[in-house]
Amino acid sequence: MAPDLPPDRRPIVISGPSGVGKGTLYKLLFSRHPDTFTLSVSHTTRSPRPGEQHGVDYHYVSKETFLDLVAKGGFVEHAQFGDNLYGTSKMTIEEQTAKGKAVVLDIEMEGVKQVQKSSIDARYVFIAPPSDEELERRLRGRATEKEESIQKRLAQAKKEITYAKTGVHHTIIVNDDLEKAYKELEEFVYAPVSS
Numbered sequence: 716m717a718p719d720l721p722p723d724r725r726p727i728v729i730s731g732p733s734g735v736g737k738g739t740l741y742k743l744l745f746s747r748h749p750d751t752f753t754l755s756v757s758h759t760t761r762s763p764r765p766g767e768q769h770g771v772d773y774h775y776v777s778k779e780t781f782l783d784l785v786a787k788g789g790f791v792e793h794a795q796f797g798d799n800l801y802g803t804s805k806m807t808i809e810e811q812t813a814k815g816k817a818v819v820l821d822i823e824m825e826g827v828k829q830v831q832k833s834s835i836d837a838r839y840v841f842i843a844p845p846s847d848e849e850l851e852r853r854l855r856g857r858a859t860e861k862e863e864s865i866q867k868r869l870a871q872a873k874k875e876i877t878y879a880k881t882g883v884h885h886t887i888i889v890n891d892d893l894e895k896a897y898k899e900l901e902e903f904v905y906a907p908v909s910s
């Protein structure tokens with residue numbers, strides 16, 4: 716088992732608006748605590764893109780297999796984006812936890828709501844932007860998005876932030892200064908188990 720494992724073994728659910736810096740933050744956590752964390756690998760019915768690997772980027776399954784797993788209650792959350800289905804299987808989380816890894820889930824708001832209703836006992840972190848303007852700057856800064864997609868993501872961000880204000884997360888971290896936000900995340904992740 717990794718010597719660096721957090722005392723609280725529950726999976727950590729990280730959510731927040733697209734472009735807020737979730738990936739940047741948990742990748743820092745992974746690199747500063749090697750072999751300790753693992754990102755939960757989702758199932759999808761979409762085809763692998765060049766360079767993607769089965770079991771690494773996604774578990775690629777047929778629609779039939781996916782729906783069968785849904786019927787058996789095998790997913791803690793699942794959703795459809797475009798024509799494709801995506802989900803986090805209970806087994807993936809349990810297997811990784813049993814292997815001695817601290818499991819991190821990067822999911823959007825609807826997924827968070829489903830996990831909260833599931834049998835999985837998790838810790839919830841919301842990453843918030845310092846301001847709407849800064850979030851927009853970061854989305855544009857990635858330069859991977861078309862204007863229409865940026866507008867959609869900003870509209871969705873407003874919903875996510877409103878949801879976070881209802882107090883459903885264990886912690887909200889404002890990602891203003893990256894190193895400061897990182898320290899807050901690390902402190903939360905390594906906090907003693909609270910009863």
Ligand SMILES: Nc1ncnc2c1ncn2[C@@H]1O[C@H](COP(=O)(O)OP(=O)(O)OP(=O)(O)O)[C@@H](O)[C@H]1O
Nearest residue numbers: 732733734735736737738739853857890891892893
């Ligand atoms: N504290 C910060 N200050 C300034 N820029 C930051 C900060 N954190 C992240 N960024 C930048 O913001 C951009 C978006 O970050 P990132 O891709 O990690 O977001 P994300 O929340 O994982 O998005 P998505 O959900 O769409 O994958 C990146 O260009 C990243 O370098």
